[in-house]
Structure formats: structure tokens, C-alpha cells
Ligand SMILES: Nc1nc2c(ncn2[C@@H]2O[C@H](COP(=O)(O)OP(=O)(O)OP(=O)(O)O)[C@@H](O)[C@H]2O)c(=O)[nH]1
């Protein structure tokens with residue numbers, strides 16, 4: 290199904306918990322800062338995902354908060370798995386990845402994205418408040434060992450992490466991981482000082498690259514192949530092209546369909562109708578009707 294702006298719906302991003310074991314100072318909390326712990330069960334999530342397939346969803350991304358904090362994550366993955374889904378992936382801070390990678394793979398997870406903004410352990414601890422970088426790196430290795438690939442490293446470009454980019458490029462090249470360079474979305478005035486224009490970084494990589502790929506169904510994001518390393522750019526800020534190719538809807542941890550990451554005023558309650566045994570297809574129709582590009586031309 291397409292929305293009013295001709296954008297297909299292909300990907301569902303699910304936050305399964307608002308809780309996190311880290312406290313990154315910049316966190317956007319998936320655009321839904323609610324501490325409501327009315328979490329959905331694996332079976333409820335399974336029903337919602339199966340219904341979403343009728344509207345064109347082909348890929349599911351599991352996120353949070355920190356999704357590995359849910360002990361029933363393997364059951365969630367089993368419950369949402371379906372032959373008609375092309376991809377189930379997870380985005381994580383990686384702290385608990387080493388111990389659960391194999392279980393997640395066995396449950397049907399295809400791949401993981403792991404967030405690492407710096408390879409300096411002290412700086413990593415400062416940014417995340419308390420994170421242990423060595424543990425995350427062991428998790429990354431284990432995820433690759435068990436085949437949760439292609440694995441992406443999410444690097445957020447901040448004024449205090451730009452100097453870490455070269456190290457991360459080398460790290461990803463050695464691992465055979467994709468490096469994803471993400472533009473920072475400042476959530477308030479105070480955080481604006483951390484925003485960096487990543488255009489010069491992208492231009493430099495574009496000059497060196499052997500091949501460019503455009504992800505047509507993923508916000509027209511550009512991927513560059515540079516000397517064996519794949520680098521993807523996520524540039525959401527003021528980017529009308531990004532929003533006009535957005536194929537993603539979200540499900541919040543407390544059971545609302547969310548038409549756009551950057552808006553929290555147009556949510557559609559899906560959990561109440563589900564728990565009342567009512568039809569939930571109408572919730573998807575309403576959510577898709579409410580979709581509009583955040584940054585418009
Ligand atoms: N503005 C905006 N940012 C997004 C959207 N989807 C993902 N992002 C940002 O993209 C970055 C990477 O997100 P990930 O969870 O790793 O997933 P992804 O790269 O979007 O998805 P895959 O390519 O399928 O792995 C995060 O900073 C997200 O906030 C979106 O729809 N809108």
C-alpha cells in the first residue's frame with residue numbers, strides 16, 4: 290500500500306522496550322520518550338507483524354531502548370518470523386551481544402547493527418555514561434562468527450567523534466563489516482553544538498570510491514564501496530529526498546503505530562484494539578493515511 294505521497298510501506302521498525310543499560314547523551318529514544326512499560330508480548334508482536342504483511346511490510350527492524358534487555362527476545366523473533374518477510378534485523382548497543390548472538394541466530398534473526406561511535410574505551414565510556422567497549426567488540430566478533438551478517442557498525446558523527454572516523458573505517462574493513470555514518474539529529478538547543486555537517490566527509494569518500502549504490506527503498510541512502518569497505522550514509526536532517534523515499538513505519542514499545550520518527554503527535558493505538566479482539570487492519574490504514582514527509586520540498 291502507498292501513502293498519500295506515493296510512498297510504499299515496506300519496513301516496520303519495532304521498539305520492544307524503552308529501557309536501556311546505557312545513557313548516551315544524545316539519544317533520540319526513537320522519537321517516543323515514554324516510560325510506559327505496557328510492553329507487548331511475543332504473541333501480540335507476532336499478530337501485529339503478520340497483519341503488517343498485508344500492507345506491504347517486507348522487513349522488520351527490532352530496536353529499543355536496548356532490545357537485548359528483553360529476555361524473551363528469541364521468542365519475539367520466532368513469533369514474528371514469516372516466510373513472506375525478507376529480513377529481520379536488530380539494532381543494539383552490543384553490550385549483551387556476545388552471550389546471546391547464537392540464540393538470536395537460532396531464533397531466526399538475520400543480521401545486526403551495532404552502535405559504536407569511538408574505538409577509544411575511555412571516550413566510549415564517557416559518551417555512553419558507563420559502557421564497556423571491549424565487551425561490545427567481543428559481541429561484534431561473536432555476531433559475525435554465528436552469521437548475523439552483513440553486520441553494520443553505526444557511527445554517529447558528532448563534533449567530538451569526527452576524529453574517530455578513520456579508526457572505525459579500519460576496524461570495519463578488518464572485520465568485513467559495513468560502516469554506517471549517521472548524521473546527528475539534535476533534540477534540543479543545547480545539543481546543537483554537537484552537530485557536524487557530514488557533507489565534506491561524504492564528498493571525500495565519494496572521490497575515493499570504486500562504486501556507488503543508491504538504496505531506492507531506503508530513503509535513497511547512498512552506499513559507497515571504498516577499497517573493500519562498504520560505507521552507508523544516513524542523512525536525515527533537512528533532507529527532503531530522504532523523507533520523500535521513506536518506506537518505514539514504526540511500532541512503539543507501548544503499542545502505538547508511529548507514522549514518522551520525528552513526530553509524536555499522530556500516533557495510532559493498536560494495542561487496545563488488539564487486546565479487545567478487534568480488527569487491527571484499520572489501525573494500519575489510519576497510520577498510513579497519517580504519513581507525510583517530515584522535511585518537505
Ligand atoms: N529520520 C530518520 N532516521 C532514521 C529512520 N530510520 C532510521 N533512522 C536513523 O538511522 C540510523 C540507523 O538506524 P538503524 O536502526 O541502524 O537501522 P537502519 O540503518 O535504518 O536500517 P537497515 O539498513 O535496515 O539496517 C539511526 O540513527 C536512526 O535514527 C527514519 O525513518 N527516519
Ligand SMILES: C[S@@+](CC[C@H](N)C(=O)[O-])C[C@H]1O[C@@H](n2cnc3c(N)ncnc32)[C@H](O)[C@@H]1O
Pocket residue numbers: 309315316317318319352353354355356380381382402403404443445471472473474475476
Ligand atoms: C536509539 S538506538 C536504539 C538501539 C540500541 N540501543 C543502539 O544504541 O543501537 C538506535 C540508533 O539510533 C541512533 N541515535 C540515537 N540518538 C540519535 C540522534 N539524536 N541522532 C541520530 N541518531 C541517533 C543510535 O546511535 C543508534 O545507532
Ligand code: SF4
Pocket residue numbers: 309310311312313316317318353354355382404
Ligand atoms: S544505547 Fe541506544 S537506546 Fe541506549 S542510550 Fe544509547 S542510543 Fe539510546
Ligand code: SF4
Pocket residue numbers: 508525531532533535536537548549550551581582583584
Ligand atoms: S518522514 Fe523523514 S523523518 Fe519521518 S520517518 Fe520518514 S525519513 Fe524519518
